[in-house]
Amino acid sequence: MNGVLLVIAVACATVPDAAAADDAYYLTLFTAEATPYRPEKTHTFLAITKVPGDGGAVENREMSWLPATLKVRGVALRPETGVNLSVAETLKVCRRENMRVSVWGPFQIKAELYCRLSNQIDRLGEGKIKYKGTDNLYPSPVAMNCYHAIWNVSHPMRKFVGPFTSGDTTGGKTVHLFREWIICPKTTHDDILKVVGVDQEPLVRRSHDYWPTHAAALRSFLGRY
Numbered sequence: 449m450n451g452v453l454l455v456i457a458v459a460c461a462t463v464p465d466a467a468a469a470d471d472a473y474y475l476t477l478f479t480a481e482a483t484p485y486r487p488e489k490t491h492t493f494l495a496i497t498k499v500p501g502d503g504g505a506v507e508n509r510e511m512s513w514l515p516a517t518l519k520v521r522g523v524a525l526r527p528e529t530g531v532n533l534s535v536a537e538t539l540k541v542c543r544r545e546n547m548r549v550s551v552w553g554p555f556q557i558k559a560e561l562y563c564r565l566s567n568q569i570d571r572l573g574e575g576k577i578k579y580k581g582t583d584n585l586y587p588s589p590v591a592m593n594c595y596h597a598i599w600n601v602s603h604p605m606r607k608f609v610g611p612f613t614s615g616d617t618t619g620g621k622t623v624h625l626f627r628e629w630i631i632c633p634k635t636t637h638d639d640i641l642k643v644v645g646v647d648q649e650p651l652v653r654r655s656h657d658y659w660p661t662h663a664a665a666l667r668s669f670l671g672r673y
Contacts, residue, residue, distance in 0.1 A: 511568065
């Protein structure tokens, strides 16, 4: 575990060219789930945005880790090739699968979190990491599901997966895990939604402290909304 944490520390020892003091960074976090709840029809994804203080071009990067087939299997024997989609591509999948999409933020974040997530996006793009929905038994450099790919930047050993641990509950948990890097979580920066390209999407807005329990997913699974 110490080795994993050391890698993260070294990778982020210098913040993105390390950020001018007046650059601003933002996190927009999404979850998707079907109604009634089905674990194979859930997803967690995000966008990170850098707004340079000198008026330069805005940078937007996105993490949406899915199997390359775009068919999530709740139980699969082996890891499979993964793909990192854009937010626009992910929303198409959500519409096709009739999944409700929720959004937390956009939150202003510290440059360090932007750096960690940006590095993770690069790692996913190298093709070495596989996708596996139930990834409990696989080390993160081998295989991860969508939300563990996100959490890996701060909690690399957090790998528990159960039938009701995905979907909306991961949104509130992600905000909790990233709380030390989120600047004033009660304040959202809605102009960033346009930068991400979702300002016209029918998203369910969630407050920073909205964290549904696993029991809520179970009730939805049973049709008790």
